[in-house]
Amino acid sequence: MKITVLGAGSWGTALAMTAEKNGHLVSLWTHDSEEAKTMDEGRKCKNLPEIRIPDTIRILSSLEEAVKDAELLIFAIPSIYTREMALRVKPYAEKEQILLTVSKGIEEKTLLTMSDILEEVFPENRVAVLSGPSHAEEVSRFIPTTIVCASKEEETAKIIQNAFLSDSFRVYTNKDIRGVEIGAALKNVIALAAGIADGLGYGDNTMAALITRGIAEISRLGIAMGCHRETFAGLSGIGDLIVTCVSKHSRNRRAGILIGKGERYEDAMKEVGQVVEGVYAAKAAKALGEKYKVELPIVKEVNAILFEGKEPKDAVSELMLRDRRSENPAVAF
Secondary structure: EEEEEEOOHHHHHHHHHHHHHHOEEEEEEEOOOOHHHHHHHHHEOEEEEEOOOOOOOOEEEOHHHHHHOEEEEEEEOOOHHHHHHHHHOOOOOOOEEEEEEEOEEOOOOOHHHHHHHHHHOOOEEEEEEOOOOOOOHHHHOOOOOOEEEEEHHHHHHHHHHHHHHHHEEEEEOOOOOOHHHHHHHHHHHHHHHHEEEEOOOOHHHHHHHHHHHHHHHHHHHHHHHHOOOOHHHHHHHHHHHHHHOOOOOHHHHHHHHHHHHOOOOHHHHHHOOOOOOHHHOOOOOHHHHHHOOOHHHHHHHHHHHHHOOHHHHHHHHHHHOOOOOOOOHHHHH
């Protein structure tokens, strides 16, 4: 296939290398012409300094050239820029092209997922999502990784599955595109909470509690939105949540640690040096909970810490002292 990856950050670069390994003709686009030149000459991505980009991957800064003739367009840019990027791509796109989003987030103003945005801007194109526990630092080194592709059409999901499946990158398919995206977006908010707990000096018990109760929150919201419960027990649910909460590669966890140690979220994001998606997803997640009348206590407390000046220790105390209840309605007395 002719594949173009829009976004030459760590995740976009890792996916470009994965596709190139499978023999596809790959272009990697960056909006910065100087960055494109530097990457082309040095074959390096600044956030993956130990990795060499294969010479066969074209590195471009011309959007028209990048989009033209591609069979698969991969949107690998931060979720907050997805709509802007889609509108920039639209004049050059053809309806036959498959659009794949690998960004994890919810648009704050509209509460739309990334696939919703692409479907709105490109109503005639096929759209899919690729998500799961997959840090770029490991994918780019071809460490065995398992991920899920979701689409409303089985054929579209299988095309992407076949394009990426290899001995180091196993791809499953799933028809629950909204569930995959809700899990992907909200796990970043829970990972911020996990990092905050680390920053406060708490231990494994706290981490296990946040992961377990975090997936309970994500599932409750997803089911209220019409998603399938099974999706949240899979790669884009509990799988991605675990890796984002515990991994040294997780930006959200790293930012959370700094916030737990007393830094403002703005300063924590600057120190991490990359987009921390959980900060942008937090308000949208809270708004979705309110819209669907679903209780999201961890999401609520993360918002209070980030945007209302609440002390992290006070937020933890409030979570621990909530009203007594059964763990799960399905096994309640």
